[in-house]
Structure formats: C-alpha cells, structure tokens
Amino acid sequence: MAEEQRRYRIGEFAKLVGLSTYTLRYYEDQGLVKSQRDENDVRYYTDEDIRWVGFILHLKGTGMRLNDLKRYVRLRAAGDATIPERRAMLQKTKDDAEADIAELQMHLQVLGRKIDWYDGKVEHTIADSESFQEYLQRFNDK
Amino acid sequence: MAEEQRRYRIGEFAKLVGLSTYTLRYYEDQGLVKSQRDENDVRYYTDEDIRWVGFILHLKGTGMRLNDLKRYVRLRAAGDATIPERRAMLQKTKDDAEADIAELQMHLQVLGRKIDWYDGKVEHTIADSESFQEYLQRFNDK
DNA sequence: AAACACCTTCGAGTGCACTTTAAGTCAACC
DNA sequence: GGTTGACTTAAAGTGCACTCGAAGGTGTTT
Numbered sequence: 001m002a003e004e005q006r007r008y009r010i011g012e013f014a015k016l017v018g019l020s021t022y023t024l025r026y027y028e029d030q031g032l033v034k035s036q037r038d039e040n041d042v043r044y045y046t047d048e049d050i051r052w053v054g055f056i057l058h059l060k061g062t063g064m065r066l067n068d069l070k071r072y073v074r075l076r077a078a079g080d081a082t083i084p085e086r087r088a089m090l091q092k093t094k095d096d097a098e099a100d101i102a103e104l105q106m107h108l109q110v111l112g113r114k115i116d117w118y119d120g121k122v123e124h125t126i127a128d129s130e131s132f133q134e135y136l137q138r139f140n141d142k
Numbered sequence: 143m144a145e146e147q148r149r150y151r152i153g154e155f156a157k158l159v160g161l162s163t164y165t166l167r168y169y170e171d172q173g174l175v176k177s178q179r180d181e182n183d184v185r186y187y188t189d190e191d192i193r194w195v196g197f198i199l200h201l202k203g204t205g206m207r208l209n210d211l212k213r214y215v216r217l218r219a220a221g222d223a224t225i226p227e228r229r230a231m232l233q234k235t236k237d238d239a240e241a242d243i244a245e246l247q248m249h250l251q252v253l254g255r256k257i258d259w260y261d262g263k264v265e266h267t268i269a270d271s272e273s274f275q276e277y278l279q280r281f282n283d284k
Numbered sequence: 285a286a287a288c289a290c291c292t293t294c295g296a297g298t299g300c301a302c303t304t305t306a307a308g309t310c311a312a313c314c
Numbered sequence: 315g316g317t318t319g320a321c322t323t324a325a326a327g328t329g330c331a332c333t334c335g336a337a338g339g340t341g342t343t344t
Binding site: 051055058059061062063080083084086087090091093094097098100101103104105106107108110111112114115118119121122132133 | 248263
C-alpha cells in the first residue's frame with residue numbers, strides 16, 4: 001500500500017473522515033482513535049488512521065455504542081487471541097441491526113398503507129366511510 | 143367495530159400499549175394522545191385510543207420525531223383539507239427511513255466481510271499477511 | 285504583527301425523549 | 315383502615331454522544 005508516509009494534522013484529517021476536531025479529540029480521550037505527535041506536540045494522523053476511523057464509523061453506523069466500541073478496541077489491542085470474542089461482538093451487532101431493519105420495515109409497511117389509504121380517499125376509490133383500521137384489516141385478513 | 147364501550151384506566155392502558163403511565167401523561171401534555179375523564183377526574187381510554195397509540199408508535203418506529211408527530215396531530219385535527227400535507231409528511235418519513243435502511247445495509251456489508259475475514263484468519267484460508275483492507279479491496283475491485 | 289491552526293484541562297451546554305420525585309389529595313377495594 | 319392506584323404541578327434527573335468555550339500557550343504563514 002502506497003502513500004503511507006503522508007501526515008495529516010487534525011483539521012485536515014477531520015475533513016477527510018467527516019468528523020469535527022472536537023470529536024476526534026474526544027474519541028482519542030475515549031481510547032477509540034490514536035494519534036502521533038510531531039516535534040511540537042501537534043497531533044498527526046496517517047492513511048492507516050483514515051482506514052481505522054472509517055471502520056469504526058461502519059461499526060457506529062450499525063448501531064454499536066461507544067462503550068462496545070471501546071471494548072472492541074481493547075480486545076484488538078490484546079492480540080489475535082481475542083479474535084473469537086471480537087467476531088462474536090460483530091455478529092451480535094449485525095444480528096441486532098438486522099432485527100432493527102426488520103422491525104423498521106414492519107412499521108414502514110403500515111406507513112405505506114396509510115399513504116395508499118390517503119390516496120384512495122383523495123381519489124375516492126376508497127369509501128369515505130371506511131376507516132384506516134378497516135382498510136388495514138383487509139390486508140390482515142389476507 | 144365492537145367493544146367500543148370498554149374503558150381503560152391509565153395503568154391498564156399503559157400495559158396494553160407498552161408505554162409507561164409517565165410517558166402517557168407526557169404524551170398527553172405534548173398533545174399526542176388524549177384521554178377522557180370519569181366523574182372523579184380519573185383518565186380513561188378506549189379501544190380507539192389503543193389504535194391511535196398503535197399508529198403513532200408505528201410513526202415513531204420509523205424515526206419520526208415528537209415535534210413532527212405533534213405537527214401531524216395538529217393537521218389531523220384541522221380536518222380532511224390537510225390530507226395532502228399529512229400524506230407528504232408520511233412520504234418523507236418513509237423515504238428517510240428507507241434511506242437509513244440503505245445506509246445501514248452498506249455498513250452491515252462491511253461488518254459481514256470483517257466477520258468473514260476473521261473466519262478466514264482462524265481457518266487459515268486467508269493469508270495471515272493479508273490485511274482486512276486488502277481483503278475488502280478484492281471485493282471493491284469486483 | 286496579525287491571523288491562523290494547533291495545543292492543554294475541564295467543566296458546562298445541547299438535544300432528545302423520557303423518567304422520576306416531591307408533596308399532597310382523593311376514592312375504591314379488601 | 316390500610317393498600318392501591320389514581321390525580322396535580324413543577325422541577326430535576328438520566329443517558330448518550332457529542333459540542334463548545336474559557337483561558338492561556340506555541341509555532342507557522344501572510
């Protein structure tokens with residue numbers, strides 16, 4: 001992999017990864033992201049750090065909490081022996097997110113039907129007297 | 143629709159809809175849910191209220207905020223003339239939720255690949271030397 | 285020399301949606 | 315007559331993840 005020698009100061013890095021400098025320092029405090037320092041104690045980051053932040057954003061994006069993220073980072077630091085545990089964390093995160101999606105889709109289905117019902121009302125293809133409940137019922141009855 | 147005459151006091155109603163009594167009073171303050179009162183000023187709810195709370199929980203379940211929910215309720219109270227606006231709100235909520243799902247699934251794909259990569263490492267079907275980035279790259283390159 | 289970007293600690297503020305407490309009252313049930 | 319469950323208002327607390335500001339410093343660029 002090329003370009004490993006490029007150094008980014010916090011402002012530039014923040015823009016690259018889409019976080020604020022505040023958040024990057026906060027994450028560093030929390031042990032999620034590390035930085036190196038130049039001769040003036042100014043933080044710098046590398047391309048590897050970009051990939052790492054990218055990855056933790058994927059984890060956060062699936063709903064993983066900061067506390068779990070911290071645990072993940074600690075396990076990672078502890079070496080390959082913790083791979084099964086890390087794998088399990090990811091699997092659980094994945095399963096939870098998939099369950100969330102399934103639930104969300106259930107709610108969306110009702111929303112979609114309400115929208116259809118509104119359309120029916122406006123176009124008068126649904127009897128004015130039919131309530132949304134009755135309309136929904138027609139689907140539940142198959 | 144039958145059984146419309148059944149009255150539920152707040153405790154029973156809370157269990158039926160899966161909210162706390164606190165939350166129900168809070169929602170009432172916020173104008174999301176209404177209740178009636180008996181001769182002793184004790185709140186009661188009906189089957190219609192169960193359906194209404196059910197519906198707002200679907201909306202909340204798709205990520206609609208309380209503020210938007212309040213607006214929706216106000217529009218509803220304003221009569222059928224607001225149906226297009228309500229329809230638009232639901233459509234936007236639906237579109238946003240679908241975009242969220244799409245993003246979530248993108249994150250999940252990376253998670254899934256990391257899990258596979260861990261499996262490959264443990265089973266030694268992936269070279270020890272191949273980083274997750276390189277592994278991911280194999281997919282991105284098609 | 286001013287402007288700018290960075291550094292430090294650390295405490296306070298933000299937004300959202302509840303959640304709980306306090307303190308006192310009321311009425312039905314056993 | 316005690317327990318239970320309801321009522322009121324108003325205020326404070328919770329959890330999460332930032333987000334910001336103060337106050338004072340260093341170093342680089344215009």
